[in-house]
Amino acid sequence: MSLASLTVGPAAWANEAAENTLTESVVTDSLSELGHLVATPAADSGSPLGETFLGDGVVDIPVNAAEGVSILDEDGSGVLIGLPNASKSDSAGVVEEGAVTYLGSNSANTVVVADYGVQMLTTIANEDAPTRYDxxxxxxxxxxxxxxxxGLPAIFGVDGEIEMLVAAPxxxxxxxxxxxxxxxxxxxTLTQIVHHTDSSSVVYPVTADPIWIAPWVFRCLLGVGIRGPEIVRIAALGTPGSIAAAFGRGAVACIFGK
Structure with missing residues (x-):
């Protein structure tokens, strides 16, 4: 299936249910059209499957989507993030360098390990796909x-302070x-609600994401003098390019490890 076949309206997709299954090429083409909205893979990530060591932590991406993605700090604390509709997803496939996708019948998960955290993209194939992604x-x-x-999701520690932050959707x-x-x-449970069925003018596929800013990056940003409310404001920008740019040169060591 080519990207050209995705530019038809949702009604046409509904009439061709047998052809609605996503493929890696469809996901790859869709993500490539998004440009700066897709995070740049970490420079030292190597193979995106398995453990990727970043800064003071590690990100572990599984072969089986049902196992979830773990983001662990240097002391072993952290979070295991389950992917939407994981039980209905295929095993992992590398759709492009640094990105892993798990295909489903009408939606797919793509995970990108970036220098500042993890981006989890959902590719929505058609109007029959869910609107809620848990x-x-x-x-x-x-x-x-x-x-x-x-209004941004965050993981708070026992002291009530933010340990991990999710950028705006x-x-x-x-x-x-x-x-x-x-x-x-x-x-x-964090749910992203995507209102892709509210308008007949929506052109599929639709792509949505949360970006999880890693705890060691958040901690480092505080250490270089960027206050918590300012980090939250920057995260509210939502997109990878705008977030990285807004952190400024003083935070390069936190984001890129240089």
Whole structure:
């Protein structure tokens, strides 16, 4: 299936249910069209599957989507993030250098390990795909998932301070138009709601993401003098390029390890 076949309206997709299954080439083409919205893989990440050591922590991407993605600090604390619809996903495939995808029938998960954390992209194939995408978290003792005053999801430690932050959500259709999206927190589950069925003008596939800013990066940013509220404001920009640019040269050591 080529990218050209994705520029038809959702009604046409609905009439061709047998052809709605996503392929790696569809996901690759869709992500390539997003440009700066997709994070640049970490320079030293090597193979994206398995453990990637970044700064003071490690990110572990599994072959089986149902095992979830772990982001662990140097002391072993951290979080295990379950992927949406993982039980219905195929085993991992590398769609391009530094990115891993798990295909489903009408949506796919793509995980990119970046220098500052992990981006988890959902590619939505058609109007029959869900509008809610759950990320169930397994937290360390004393941690809590909640929204900041600015409405961004964050993991708080036992002292009530932010340990890990999720950037603002975004969603785009294949024509580059914004699709309404927001987060919802229910206990230890983060849900991204993507309103891709609200308009008949949506062109599939639709792509959405959360970006998880790693705890060691958040801690380092505080250490170089960027205050917590400012980090939250920058995370509210949402996209990888704008976040990296807004942190400024003083935070290069935290983001790129240089």
């Amino acid at each position: 990320y169930p978290l397994t937290l360390s003792e004393g941690q809590k998932l909640a929204l900041t005053d600015e 975004w969603a785009k259709d294949a024509a580059g138009k914004d699709v309404q999206t927001e987060y919802e927190v229910n206990g230890s």
